[in-house]
Amino acid sequence: MEALAVLKIECASELEEALTYYLQESYALAGLESRRRSDFEIASQRHDSTFVDLTKIENLPEDLELTAYLPVDVDQAQVCAQLQAKIRELAGYGLATGKVRVYFEAQALTNWETTWQENYPVINFSRHLAFVPVWQTYQPAYPDQAVIKLNSGLGFGTGEHLTTQLALLAMERYLTRPVKLADVGTGSGILAIAAAKMGQTDILATDISSQAIESARENATLNQLTTIRFQQGNLLEGVSEKFDLICANILAEILQEFSENLASYLTENGVAILSGIETRAYPALDEKLQKLGFKVKLHLNEERWHCLVVGR
C-alpha cells in the first residue's frame, strides 16, 4: 500500500462542518479524523469515578483538530494556501476561526492500514445492525443482526458516525414495509446499503462527488447488493421521481437548501429523515422546516447531533 500525507488543521470548532465538507469535496481524501477539546471535556465529566486530567492528555487540541489523509504526492504548499484562503472566506461569513494552524506532518504515514484499523472499529450500534470494516472479523451476539461490511477510506469522522447511527435508528422506525427510498448525499453508501440489507429494493442514492459514488458502489458490491441505483448529482436535482422516504445525512447548511424543494420530491404521506444537524444549527433548520409546512414526527438527539423525521 502507498504512503499517505498527513494534513493537520487546528482552528475554532465552529469551522468543523464547513472545513469537513470542503476537504471532502476538494481532495482525494483517504480519511478524515476530528478531535475536539469539548469532547474530551465531556468525557472527563462523564466518568466521575475515573477523573480525567485534561492537562495529561497527549496533544489535547486547543479547540478543534482535523487530521486529513491525502495522497503522498499532493502539492502540500498549494493545499495549505487553499485552506488558509478557505478559512479567510469563512471568517468573512462571520464564523470565528480561532487560532489557525494548517500544516503537513514532516513524516508521511506508511503504516496507515494499522492506523485505520485503530480508527475504524466495529460499530455494533443497534440490535439489528452493525458496521464492520472489511478487514475485521466480527461475530455478532445474535445471528439475526445484519452485518454491513465497509471498506476503509470512508472520509468520516466520529461525529458523522453518530449522525449516521441516528439516521439508521429512524430508518428502523420507518422501514416497516417496502417503499420508494432516496439516500441524498450517500457518501460511502452506508444508509442506502443498510436500507437494502433491511429488505428495501427500490433505492436511489445520490452524491455530488463522483469519488463518493465510486466508493459507495464498491461498498454495495462488498455487501453483494446489486439493485441500488447510484447516481452522481447535487441533492435530487434533475430527479423526476417522488419518494416515500428520503434520507439525507448531510450538513445542516445543505439541509436548509434541500428543504426548500423537499416537498416536491415526497409522495403524499412521504417522510424525510434529516440527519447531520449540530445543536448550533438545529434551531434555524427547525424554524425553516416549520415555515415550509413540515411537522417534526420524530426527533433524535445524541451528544451534539440531532436527527429529525419530518412529514406534512
Add this chain to the structure above:
Amino acid sequence: MEALAVLKIECASELEEALTYYLQESYALAGLESRRRSDFEIASQRHDSTFVDLTKIENLPEDLELTAYLPVDVDQAQVCAQLQAKIRELAGYGLATGKVRVYFEAQALTNWETTWQENYPVINFSRHLAFVPVWQTYQPAYPDQAVIKLNSGLGFGTGEHLTTQLALLAMERYLTRPVKLADVGTGSGILAIAAAKMGQTDILATDISSQAIESARENATLNQLTTIRFQQGNLLEGVSEKFDLICANILAEILQEFSENLASYLTENGVAILSGIETRAYPALDEKLQKLGFKVKLHLNEERWHCLVVGR
C-alpha cells in the same frame, strides 16, 4: 363474554396522567382510551391536503376525554364519587381541572370484542418488531420481523403506546449484547417480552399491581417465553441485584421518585431508559437527573412524549 360498563371523564388535559394512573391502580379496568382535542387539532394541521373541519368531528372533546371500561357490576355511584374526590384532590395540588364531567353511559358495552379490535390494531412500529393483538392475523412484510402477540385488556391508551414504542427504539439501540435487564412498571409486560424476543435471557419485570403481573405473565406465555422473572413490587424496592439496563416506562412523577435510587440499581456502565415523559413534565425530570449526576445519552421525542436514555 361479559358486558362492560363505560365510564366517561371529561376534564382538562393536565389531569390525564394522574387520572390514568389512578384508574389503573383503583379499578379492574378492562381498558382505557384517551382522546384529546389537541391531538385532533394537530392532526388537522398535519394533513394540509385533507383539511379537517374540527366542528364536524363527532364528539370532539372540549379538552380531554377519558373512556374507561369496567366490570358491568361495578358500583357506578361510588366510582363517580371517588373520581370527583380525586379530581378535587388534584385541584388542591394546583392542577387545572377544567370543566369536569364524570358519568357512566346508560348502555353497557356488549360488543366489546369488536370495540377492542378497532381500538387495538396491529402496531407495526419498527422494522424488526410489531405488536399484534392475539385475535388478529398478521403477515409481516419481512420474515425477520419479530411479532409480539398481546392479549386484549391492556389498559393502555394511545399515548402510552407511543411511549412504549420510543422505549423499544431505545432498547434496539442498546441491546446489542446480552445484559442484565430490569423492566420497572412492566404493565402488560410489553418491554420485557420484546427484550426476550430480541434475545435477552436475564430479565426481571416488576409492577406494583398484581393484575398487571398476571396480565404480563399471560402475555409472556402467549409468546412462549418462560424465562422472564415477574415480581410484584413497587419499582425495584427490595431488589438487591444491579442491572446493565433498566427500562421504566411509567409516569414522569414516578420517574422523579425512582431516579433518586436509580444509581444504586445500575452496574458501573449501566444505563436506564426512562419513557412516559410528557413535554410538560420533561424539564423538571431532566433537571433532577442532571442534579443526580446522570448524563442524557439519547433523547427521543415523538408528539408530546419523550424518552431519555441516561447513564453516569
